[in-house]
Amino acid sequence: MFAGTPEVAVPALDAIAESRHELVGVVTRPDAPAGRGRKLVASPVAQRAEELGVPLLKPEHPRDPEFQESLKQLRPDCCPVVAYGALLPQSALDIPPHGWVNLHFSCLPAWRGAAPVQHSIWAGDEVTGATTFRIVKAMDAGPTFGVMTERIRDTDTAGDLLTRLAEGGAGLLVTTLDGIEDGVLVPREQPEEGVSMAPKILVEDARIDWTEPAQAVDRRVRACTPFPGAWSTFEGERIKIGPVTPAASNLEPGEIAVGKNHVLVGTGTSAVRLGEVKAFGKKLMSAADWARGARLEDGARLGE
Template identity: 80%
Template sequence: MRLVFAGTPEVALPSLDALVESDHELVGVVTRPDAPAGRGRRLVASPVAQRAEELGLPVLKPDHPRDPDFQAALRALEPDCCPVVAYGALLPQSALDIAPQGWVNLHFSCLPAWRGAAPVQHAIWAGDEVTGATTFRIVKAMDAGPTFGVMTERIRSNDTAGDLLARLAEGGAGLLVATLDGLADGSIVAREQEEDGVSFAPKITVEDARVDWSVPGHLLERQIRACTPAPGAWSLHEGQRIKIGPVLVVDEQLPPGELEVRKSHVLVGTGTHAVVLGPVQPFGKKQMAAADWARGARLESGTRLGDDGGVPA
């Protein structure tokens, strides 16, 4: 089949590479417009755009897929199907109708669970033991289209969202190609999603990632892994944000948010068991081990993380 691939971030690259190596004809790429990045805020092409340009593929960067000029350019490429991985924009019906076989999305959950923008993060945060990836035909309703195939992946106890997403991106690339192969030879049939088991995974905001030290330790541990690397879990120390990396729950107790500084590590109290701080990133500095941060900042046991970041009176 003639394909036009739609995707934007790095997680879409395994699928793009797999399509290039497949028996299908990749004739173009759709991605989000160049965006400001870095301290200089200069415009930078998306990872998918950069890879497509390396491959010599035509790249379309519409401000919105409803743009008539974009739709005309897409129609001129004559795609049979448009595979999608993390494109990042809502597709109007007028765009969906251009490809006879539709737009086939690779979504990083076992649908109908975790429909939405952040399925991997929500699966970890909820304590799921298994997740996966699903291919489905895009329809107007969010992530509700009929499904073609699914793969499963065990969530490991130390998985961050970044770790898990990387594995799903690699495994999902094979699923996407297999789905397109089945569409091409007529061997695959779409199945409507079940109404039972629907759950939603909205985007996790920076405020969502703020750590509330009164929450039970095992829930904080999940939250922090779910928010790593983005948007990044955080708390306050002396009124400034400090990013919090993955933590380890231990069988000790401290008041919520209170630090206990030891030679090799730093404990923080939660609503239940304390946690050992992993890597931290103080405001304006590089990531470092918590013990190094404590020594450099001359922290003493009894210091609190949270709203005031001070030492209790």
């Protein structure tokens, strides 16, 4: 039985559905309000499960007795998991004989937690990856089965990198299930050294500090793209800012310089060139278009 919720989990669900293993069911988070109308919408995994025609469970919480009884009736040998989004109680972990096997988007024990891809970019890691491991009570601390690595490109946003890891990780998860079934994979305990944590990134964390070096600004913006979205303020209103690029110009932190087709902003070191900007109540647009619409002049500032 597969457990997952967001779009990033769909490649793994598809890979398992196409594998030699029998997919007896899918568990996902309940429908959630979305869009301007705040109508209840099924998760991407739920929508894909319905297309595949497999039994679908949406418990409020996996500790619910009704859910656990349904799980027992489905009698899964193993429960692969990708970004399910709820903590699994021991009573649920104990049901499948081979446990719950999670695909986590880092090379464990590095970046345990909810936002491993974002933190790896923010920290300036050159390489990250994905790991399969058996879920235990402690956060992402279970014994590991397999790992894949992926180079972090200089222009990668968290969305870019997560897309590649989701595709590559889907194959790793199926290979792990193959090895468990064949009895050739023995999980290894994670080393105690090298543990780092990757807590959820909050909106306030995504606020750009223009006094930081240009490299740090670049990493923060890419790590927070597309979610929760890097931002700053202009004339008291919040604006979202897409990935930036280095520029050979010296400006004061937050100081704006406007060209015909570009907008530069000063940092703690050299300036950066803005890419796309979304002002309050406006659509996403190029920084140059935003500057023309806002009638920006040199010397204006972000972050005040």
